[in-house]
Every structure is written in structure tokens, then in C-alpha cells.
Amino acid sequence: MLLDFIHKLPIGYSEVLYAGRKYGVTRADFNSGMSIKVYAEELGGTNFISLNYYITSSKELLKPCEMPEEKVIHFLKNLQVIG
Template identity: 70%
Template sequence: MGLLDKIKQLYIGYSKVSYNGKKYGVTRIDFNQGKSFKVYAEELGGTDFISLNYYVTSSSEKLKPCEMPNEKVVHFLNNFKVLND
């Protein structure tokens, strides 16, 4: 499953996920008819956060982490679980 598929597993707007045994509040906003995405996740009761933009062009897809390593964002996207509470 690609990164775009993982992003689309997040609800548009606000939701909660589990990641590394902790709960995160996540906001997903879609732009440009689903060609651009902003994701911001913040550890609930903690200090960790994940912030990224993702762009889909006619020739490629680009992940742009916001002031953090690419690996941290990819690990989050590949390992979060959406919570239904």
C-alpha cells in the first residue's frame, strides 16, 4: 500500500489514531480536488507531532515533511491505526 493510500485511510477533518502505543489527534485537509493533502498529528497528552504535505502531480507524487525527517513521517503513515472512539 502506497503513502497516498495510507493518507486516504485518515478521515477528512479530525480523528484519532494509535501509533507506537500512544493516541494521536490527527487533522487531514484535502486541497486542489484531492491532489494535495495536509496532515498534522499531535500526541494526546504528550509532545510528539507529525506534520506533512503530500502532492500528486500528473507525473509524480511528492511527500514533503514539515521540519522533520522523511523517515519519521513514513514510519507514522505505515504504522498508525485509526481508532473508532
């Protein structure tokens, strides 16, 4: 479940390792945790990850921001929180 991977990220700013590179990540929760925004930017590089995640009464929705869903899922499943 993707929500488990998202919840590994602390709310606010943190740093993670992904694919051997360091990223600054911001996670913000809204609507009592039913909407989540994650934005990650490669520090010293050009890559970024941006997504919204919504929890409704009937399903959970991953909405990547202008990038393939597979890229976002790979990032979430393979990051390592370091600070």
C-alpha cells in the first residue's frame, strides 16, 4: 500500500537518499490526513518528484504532478529517510 511508504516520510521537511542521490522532501497533510502533498527535489541536481495522495470513503488515489505514476511509485518504495 503506497500510503505506508508515504507515512515513512515525516510531516514537514526531511532529507532522503534515492538512487544514490540526496533529496530534500516536504510532506504536508491536509483534511485530517485525507489529502497529502509530497514534493521532493534532488539537492544539487535537476530531478524532482511531486504528488498528491487522496483518501476517499471508497478508494485511495495517487495523483502525480506532470510525471509518470511509475516514477513516483519507484521513488516512494525506494527512498531512505536520513534526516
